[in-house]
Amino acid sequence: MNFESLNIFEPILKSLKEEGYKIPTPIQVQAIPIILKGTDLIGCAQTGTGKTAAFAVPILQLLGASKSFERKKRIRSLIVTPTRELAIQIEESFKTYGRYTGLTCTVVFGGVNQNSQTSTLRSGIDILVATPGRLLDLMNQGYISLKDIEIFVLDEADRMLDMGFIHDVRRIIASLPEKRQSLFFSATMPPEIVKLANTIVYKPVKVEVTPSASTVDIINQYVYFIDKGNKNAMLIDLLKDENIKTALVFTRTKYGAEKVTKVLKRKNISAEAIHGDKAQNARQRALSGFKAQTTRVLVATDIAARGIDVDDLEFVINYEIPNISETYVHRIGRTGRAGANGTAISFCDAGEMDYLKDIEKLITKKIQVVKDHPYPLVDFDPVKAPKQQRGNHNRPRSFTPRTPFPDRRNIRR
Numbered sequence: 117m118n119f120e121s122l123n124i125f126e127p128i129l130k131s132l133k134e135e136g137y138k139i140p141t142p143i144q145v146q147a148i149p150i151i152l153k154g155t156d157l158i159g160c161a162q163t164g165t166g167k168t169a170a171f172a173v174p175i176l177q178l179l180g181a182s183k184s185f186e187r188k189k190r191i192r193s194l195i196v197t198p199t200r201e202l203a204i205q206i207e208e209s210f211k212t213y214g215r216y217t218g219l220t221c222t223v224v225f226g227g228v229n230q231n232s233q234t235s236t237l238r239s240g241i242d243i244l245v246a247t248p249g250r251l252l253d254l255m256n257q258g259y260i261s262l263k264d265i266e267i268f269v270l271d272e273a274d275r276m277l278d279m280g281f282i283h284d285v286r287r288i289i290a291s292l293p294e295k296r297q298s299l300f301f302s303a304t305m306p307p308e309i310v311k312l313a314n315t316i317v318y319k320p321v322k323v324e325v326t327p328s329a330s331t332v333d334i335i336n337q338y339v340y341f342i343d344k345g346n347k348n349a350m351l352i353d354l355l356k357d358e359n360i361k362t363a364l365v366f367t368r369t370k371y372g373a374e375k376v377t378k379v380l381k382r383k384n385i386s387a388e389a390i391h392g393d394k395a396q397n398a399r400q401r402a403l404s405g406f407k408a409q410t411t412r413v414l415v416a417t418d419i420a421a422r423g424i425d426v427d428d429l430e431f432v433i434n435y436e437i438p439n440i441s442e443t444y445v446h447r448i449g450r451t452g453r454a455g456a457n458g459t460a461i462s463f464c465d466a467g468e469m470d471y472l473k474d475i476e477k478l479i480t481k482k483i484q485v486v487k488d489h490p491y492p493l494v495d496f497d498p499v500k501a502p503k504q505q506r507g508n509h510n511r512p513r514s515f516t517p518r519t520p521f522p523d524r525r526n527i528r529r
């Protein structure tokens with residue numbers, strides 16, 4: 117499969133070639149033909165899958181093919197995305213892929229003076245990338261009209277909700293023309309996201325991608341069966357291992373991320389939390405510190421961790437087992453990139469055994485159980501527990517898996 121066979125037209129093919137794109141990614145293979153047909157789409161994919169080109173390329177082609185040479189340009193496509201960083205990246209992508217199409221694109225986001233944004237808008241553009249707050253603000257001031265929108269994209273919808281933008285999003289949708297093409301992207305599809313999608317799209321086709329199974333295969337995966345109340349102690353214990361230079365720890369909730377961070381800091385382990393309630397610049401600071409390895413542990417919720425691309429990240433720790441199996445694959449896919457070593461460690465308490473079973477079904481392999489650790493699971497129902505754990509929990513451990521950690525035999529009772 118190549119871009120020619122997706123019927124991409126020459127001006128865009130030329131720029132893709134210049135970018136070194138040879139083969140379309142799975143989301144591009146699936147989404148581009150659907151979008152080119154004018155059909156609405158729900159895309160379940162996260163940043164890093166080539167999602168931006170999957171919508172930007174067909175949008176440029178559709179707008180380019182029906183380009184009208186009016187003196188005053190109208191905004192014909194709107195892309196709404198939750199953060200300023202994503203907005204800037206998307207605008208850059210449109211400019212790159214569309215450099216030979218003659219179409220123009222600009223970006224608006226908050227936290228900066230609006231003057232340069234409004235003067236670009238006044239000169240007329242075809243494509244607008246925006247964060248919700250600034251978009252509404254400029255609409256209210258009369259700088260932006262959405263009445264000519266032909267193609268609307270809502271990007272990272274789950275993160276949008278997580279960041280509290282739902283009312284803004286609803287207001288934006290209400291200002292769009294009814295007759296339009298809508299593309300809805302989200303990395304996860306919990307019920308509230310599906311509900312939101314249904315208010316936006318019409319007879320959509322759904323496409324979905326998860327990181328490839330080969331990513332999962334190269335990562336060493338371990339699970340520690342442990343009581344919920346011992347997870348903090350286990351984490352601190354693991355982090356005594358100096359081989360762990362940095363670790364990305366996932367928690368299910370924002371509250372959990374804060375709590376774990378506090379516990380680590382109290383033990384003088386440098387840690388920062390990132391989640392939806394943190395201001396953008398605080399997140400950025402935390403991420404830069406982590407990348408520079410001045411912060412050893414980054415504690416993140418799934419949605420806040422989206423788009424985090426850290427070179428040489430070797431350890432991902434699942435403080436809780438995610439209840440959606442694909443989330444596990446997304447999480448551990450943060451490590452072992454580009455042939456680097458990757459280790460994923462999961463803490464599984466009695467209530468999470470079923471989630472673990474689902475994950476093993478999805479990845480079609482058993483995750484290696486670390487039995488020799490200081491906080492073995494005590495509080496569990498042997499009838500409900502998976503076979504591998506049944507009856508083992510109180511016996512002395514004779515088997516030590518090949519883990520990157522020193523043995524810890526001082527079993528606490």
Ligand code: AMP
Pocket residue numbers: 136137138139140141144162163164165166167168169
């Ligand atoms: P995205 O998921 O849109 O953030 O894209 C992730 C990265 O993949 C970006 O750096 C893109 O430039 C790159 N990319 C997207 N599509 C392709 C492709 N078909 N071939 C090579 N790189 C790509």
